Amino acid sequence: xxxxxxSMTYLALKMFGKQLYANISAAIAELVANGLDANAExxxxxxxxxxxxxxxxxxxxxxDGMDSDxxxxxxxxxxxxxxxxxxxxxxxxxxxxKGIGKLAALYLSDKYYIITKKENMTSPxxxxxxxxxxxxxxxxxxxxxxxxxxxxxxxLQNLIDAKKGTIILLKDVKIRNFGDAAELALENKxxxxxxxxxxxxxxxxxxxxxxxxxxxxxxVKKDIAHKNMAVIYTSNKKMxxxxxxxxxxxxxxxxxxxxxxxxxxxxxFNFPTIVDTTIKDGSGKRSKVESxxxxxxxxxxxxxxxxLEGWIGVHSTIEQEDSKLNCKxxxxxxxxxxxxxxxYVRKKLATSDFLNSLGLTATFLNYIEGEIEFxxxxxxxxxxxxxxxxxxxxxxxxxxxxxxxxxxxxxxxLVNKRKGIADELGKYKQELAxxxxxxxxxxxxxxxxxxxxxxxxxxxxxxxxxxxAVEDDFVQFSRAANLxxxxxxxxxxxxxxxxxxxxxxxxxxxxxxxxxxxxxIFTSNADFGIPQGRDICEYLKDCFREDIFVIFxxxxxxxxxxxxxxxxxxxxxxxxxxxxxxxxxSFSDIADPINRNQKGAKLFAISEDDKKDMAxxxxxxxxxxxxxxxxxxxxxxxxxxxxxxKYGMRxxxxxxxxxxxxxxxxxxxxxxxxxxxxxxxxGLVFVCECGAQKVKAKIM
Numbered sequence: 257x258x259x260x261x262x263s264m265t266y267l268a269l270k271m272f273g274k275q276l277y278a279n280i281s282a283a284i285a286e287l288v289a290n291g292l293d294a295n296a297e298x299x300x301x302x303x304x305x306x307x308x309x310x311x312x313x314x315x316x317x318x319x320d321g322m323d324s325d326x327x328x329x330x331x332x333x334x335x336x337x338x339x340x341x342x343x344x345x346x347x348x349x350x351x352x353x354k355g356i357g358k359l360a361a362l363y364l365s366d367k368y369y370i371i372t373k374k375e376n377m378t379s380p381x382x383x384x385x386x387x388x389x390x391x392x393x394x395x396x397x398x399x400x401x402x403x404x405x406x407x408x409x410x411x412l413q414n415l416i417d418a419k420k421g422t423i424i425l426l427k428d429v430k431i432r433n434f435g436d437a438a439e440l441a442l443e444n445k446x447x448x449x450x451x452x453x454x455x456x457x458x459x460x461x462x463x464x465x466x467x468x469x470x471x472x473x474x475x476v477k478k479d480i481a482h483k484n485m486a487v488i489y490t491s492n493k494k495m496x497x498x499x500x501x502x503x504x505x506x507x508x509x510x511x512x513x514x515x516x517x518x519x520x521x522x523x524x525f526n527f528p529t530i531v532d533t534t535i536k537d538g539s540g541k542r543s544k545v546e547s548x549x550x551x552x553x554x555x556x557x558x559x560x561x562x563x564l565e566g567w568i569g570v571h572s573t574i575e576q577e578d579s580k581l582n583c584k585x586x587x588x589x590x591x592x593x594x595x596x597x598x599x600y601v602r603k604k605l606a607t608s609d610f611l612n613s614l615g616l617t618a619t620f621l622n623y624i625e626g627e628i629e630f631x632x633x634x635x636x637x638x639x640x641x642x643x644x645x646x647x648x649x650x651x652x653x654x655x656x657x658x659x660x661x662x663x664x665x666x667x668x669x670l671v672n673k674r675k676g677i678a679d680e681l682g683k684y685k686q687e688l689a690x691x692x693x694x695x696x697x698x699x700x701x702x703x704x705x706x707x708x709x710x711x712x713x714x715x716x717x718x719x720x721x722x723x724x725a726v727e728d729d730f731v732q733f734s735r736a737a738n739l740x741x742x743x744x745x746x747x748x749x750x751x752x753x754x755x756x757x758x759x760x761x762x763x764x765x766x767x768x769x770x771x772x773x774x775x776x777i778f779t780s781n782a783d784f785g786i787p788q789g790r791d792i793c794e795y796l797k798d799c800f801r802e803d804i805f806v807i808f809x810x811x812x813x814x815x816x817x818x819x820x821x822x823x824x825x826x827x828x829x830x831x832x833x834x835x836x837x838x839x840x841x842s843f844s845d846i847a848d849p850i851n852r853n854q855k856g857a858k859l860f861a862i863s864e865d866d867k868k869d870m871a872x873x874x875x876x877x878x879x880x881x882x883x884x885x886x887x888x889x890x891x892x893x894x895x896x897x898x899x900x901x902k903y904g905m906r907x908x909x910x911x912x913x914x915x916x917x918x919x920x921x922x923x924x925x926x927x928x929x930x931x932x933x934x935x936x937x938x939g940l941v942f943v944c945e946c947g948a949q950k951v952k953a954k955i956m
Contacts, residue, residue, distance in 0.1 A: 260328045260399040285449035286360035291317025303463045311429040316411035318418040321374040364426050371423040441592040447476045451603040481586035484579045485569035487523045487673040500524040504572045505581040509770045512688045518681045531665035547661045568626030570670040597626045601634045614664045620674040744881040748778040749823040750809035755780040756906045757859050767895045768887050806834040812912040840909040867893050
């Protein structure tokens, strides 16, 4: 059996490999790129994550394959530029340049196998790289040829059928935090690493999570929410002709109509031939620079052609729920961020973070998404300006500076377009408000005309102008009468660690009755907090002198707060109306003087019945504070459901640690200092800072 030494020490390989890749998807994408560069027609990615601390990843390509000679002279040589050995027309097709992509396997696992076959070989060869037992960092890792592993090796039959290709089989891969969202994100990220629409090859993915799951591969494709974009600039308008001119919906709870939706039309533009960009010089002076969308860059006396291709768009919204009005496939979560300007070179992702290189701070900048190609960033004969992992560039290079100017100009156009839509939305709201005011005015006048007026004969014989003046006076009088009976204020009494639950209640309330926006007092949110310069206690005392409705957010920690207890006592003492919402306790735990039998709602681990209780309680509150509307229970439940989706795991009470000021605490027998309450694996315990003693705590 043969063995092949790598051209670097283990320490160098490991350090280099760890610095190259930020996550699993980046490493897998690099191995896929190696397969594509091997002239594969298909690259398959298989992940068995049933045991997340002992996962298996297999990547198969039906490319050229390798023999022992190519493994020794090509694969095991780190930093080899494969393009130099190819004809120009072949070299231009290759994604890789540095010869370090194979280190992605070492990022994923300390032990992996290469199963490979060239077309002229009678059978595949099996090679193993195992660095798990290396103790000397100066030791050189070695590929060892091994016997055939087993007949059931993933993709082995595919390799035999294809007669050529390579399998990278990784064992004992540790995968954490990999749920459904991460699985979908992996598919999307893998698609984003390549311009799949321009690849002639296919990339296919299967993630196996259960023992009884069938192995089924799905082609990796782009899944971008273009229908959620209001404006798109592109080098290929034909790509978007099916969605050009379509409706784009923007939800705004302040729109004075039932739908709460503003509709505009989607615009698609070609990249401008010349892009204008304003830049600053060293002294801060601004000047305008014009850049052609395609042309030539002269570097050290040689001219290199360039062309900007792709698209950049601005989303109508970046709220997950609101975006579903336009496009159900919009995604934004901890695993996937659509706010990216992805730059591709040779159909492979060069950086996903180019938006931050533009130095812009404009409104709606976080609504931008785009995919652009700029192949001049990687041409033979010029310095390789990509970072080691090809995830960014040196911004000092002339090519990068040209791309910055082009992108900055286009992004500014998109931001201004989105600002224009926001202005249209503002005018639309004003028009609706004016229309609603006129309708209300006409209703009041109609009541006046049809009502019992003692001097009606006199009114009817008045000149038209005098009649209108009397009607206007009646309208003003009616409005003044209505304003003299304002809605009650709503105070949300709570402990500060329950702020998300308070925000949740407010969001539901305002979605159902946006008119309450100026009636809510919630001191943990600046939008509903105490006026600037006011003392919180003095302000709350003033509130309880007015007509006020109190929503109690009862939690265990509520009873540790003097201000909370004062609010509860004030509500009881002044006979204010109130509602009891509970978080991490039951209604029976509500302490006197508040009536624990008062109708209320549960805010944590909410069941379907709890949602109905909350809906009816909110309807009661809306009526109690004086609004002349009565929402339907089913509609309010719908709002609760959508708001719950928006908050997700944010609605989780913190672990409770009692900390009343005068609670009895034990004294450490070692140092005689008072012990402090803490929460650990044993539950609640009193501990001392000297570490000498622990006492189990019993909470009454």
